[in-house]
Each structure stands twice: as structure tokens, then as C-alpha cells.
Amino acid sequence: MNDLRIGFLGLGNVGGKLAGSLLRHHVDLTVRDLNSDLVAGFVAQGAHSAPSPKAMAERVDFLITCLPSPAATRAVLEGPEGVIAGLTPGKVWLEMSTTDQSEVIRLGALIAAKGGQAMDCPVSGGCHRAATGNIAIFAGGARETFEKVLPVLMILGRQILHTGPLGSASKLKVVTNYLCTVHLAALAEALTVCKVAGLDMNTAYEAIRISSGNSFVHETESQVILNGSRDIGFTMDLVIKDVGLFDQLAQELKVPLEISPLVLDIFKDGQRRYGPREHSPNIIKRLEEPCQVRVLGAGFPAEMADDEPEADGYEIIPKGRSQ
Numbered sequence: 001m002n003d004l005r006i007g008f009l010g011l012g013n014v015g016g017k018l019a020g021s022l023l024r025h026h027v028d029l030t031v032r033d034l035n036s037d038l039v040a041g042f043v044a045q046g047a048h049s050a051p052s053p054k055a056m057a058e059r060v061d062f063l064i065t066c067l068p069s070p071a072a073t074r075a076v077l078e079g080p081e082g083v084i085a086g087l088t089p090g091k092v093w094l095e096m097s098t099t100d101q102s103e104v105i106r107l108g109a110l111i112a113a114k115g116g117q118a119m120d121c122p123v124s125g126g127c128h129r130a131a132t133g134n135i136a137i138f139a140g141g142a143r144e145t146f147e148k149v150l151p152v153l154m155i156l157g158r159q160i161l162h163t164g165p166l167g168s169a170s171k172l173k174v175v176t177n178y179l180c181t182v183h184l185a186a187l188a189e190a191l192t193v194c195k196v197a198g199l200d201m202n203t204a205y206e207a208i209r210i211s212s213g214n215s216f217v218h219e220t221e222s223q224v225i226l227n228g229s230r231d232i233g234f235t236m237d238l239v240i241k242d243v244g245l246f247d248q249l250a251q252e253l254k255v256p257l258e259i260s261p262l263v264l265d266i267f268k269d270g271q272r273r274y275g276p277r278e279h280s281p282n283i284i285k286r287l288e289e290p291c292q293v294r295v296l297g298a299g300f301p302a303e304m305a306d307d308e309p310e311a312d313g314y315e316i317i318p319k320g321r322s323q
Contacts, residue, residue: 089115
């Protein structure tokens, strides 16, 4: 891996932690972000910087994008100084953003036209697991390309799932983010009812955790809700983007959903009230305010931290399928 050159575009909440895993493993890393302070921090730790996405593409073997929207990815790839302008045959683009599957397929075709390969590789599991390299990764694209990039994915994450052709990983990612959002909205209601009912909130947390009502979202986001920080590293506007992508996919497929439009409306209302960059778990404020309560416990962390040591990544093989 030491002779492999990787470029990373987007050093935000998730991207910065993923790029940090590459640095920990002494990968030849080139970074770029609109925030020059973030870039400087990586350069101080041994990374290179690039004056443009085009210059980065000319220097590296693999290019990773982890950006907040499909529009941001388009700008980075297709601009006059974009990745595609500097691409040469044999190079691989990994889209690790949560994005529109039709857009990743369109951009993948442009990459292929330049002799490159494309994979969509979104991650799931939270910023705290991205920081330790223990996050899960979905990977969509040709099996040959997947095997080429698997050593890199095994540094970035722990459980790696090849989901099928390009675009399949992005479909699954918006499905899982939709489910996460439904769980968060339901937990906001459940925790507020517990508070108004006069229950001890630490006891309520444990009751849910050991019950059939438990979820990954409860074990993470409920903790920062009860702490009061509400900081899970995710914001209202990103929830709306992700659930909107899921809802759009369902509409294209003519699946008559009922819960998804409701959840989307809940978070759009939260964004109107509290702003697009408000922490997403503060959706509970929509219930706290009319009930005149604060849903808090004692001893919960302000931010989640992964308490598992970093472990080697490995491929997940779906049941009924041989490797």
C-alpha cells in the first residue's frame, strides 16, 4: 500500500475521519477541501495538497470524493479544472458521498470514457466509527474493480459489502439513512413521552436498550440527546437531502410510501424552525417546546466515541452466496 497514491476530496465530518485512517496507515495521501485550515492540518501530518482536482487526478492512482451533495461532486469532477480533465487510463474514482444513484452512474460513464473505473462506496455507522476505521462500507461497481480497491476499503472500514453494479451502493445507502431517520423521529417521540410521564430518563434509556425497541440509533443518538449536546455530526439539511433521495427513488419506482413523506415533512419543519445546520437530533425540540420540558439524562457523552479498537477490514458475503 505504501506505493499507492490516493487523493481525497472533502475533509468534512466524515471525509476528514476517513482520510485520517489513510494517514494512520502511511498511505501517500493528497487532500483538497474548500476549507484551507483543514487541508493545512493534514499537510502538517504528512499529506500533500493539490491546487486543483485536475492536478490531484494527475498525481494519484485512486481519487476519493466525500462531499455534501451531488452538485458538489459534479463541480469537482466536471469543472474545467476538475478530476475528469486530469484523468488518465487505469485510475479509479471512489464516490463515498451519499448521493443520487443516477448521478453516480452518469459520472461513472464519463470516467470510463477516459479509461478510468468508478465505484460508489458510501459509508454507514457514524462519524465515531469513521474515525477508527471501523465503519461499514457499501461498494457498487464491477467485481474486478471491487477487488482492485478492496485493500483501500479495508483500511477505511471494517465490514465491506459488494452490493452489485455501479449505483447499487448509493441506493442501499439512502435506504439505510432513511431507516436511521425514521428511528430518530420515533425516538424523539418516545423519549419525550417518557419525560412527560415522569420516568427517570437513564432508566428509560436502558429499558429501550435491552428491549425489542432497541436500535443502533438509540444506542448512539439517544445518548447525545440525553446529554443535551445533540451533536451526532449530522445536520437537518443533510437529513433532508438523504431522505429526499430515498423518497425520490421510491417515487420513480412508483412505490406508494406513507412514512417517508411524513418524516421528510417533520425535518423540513425542523429546518425552518432551527436552521439547516442544526444538529439533526435536535428534531426533539419540536416536542420539547410545546411540552415545556428538556429531555435530559445524566452521565451521557456529548459526542459518541468508538470504544472498539481498530480492526482489519473484511468482505461481507451475503447469505446464500459463495465468495
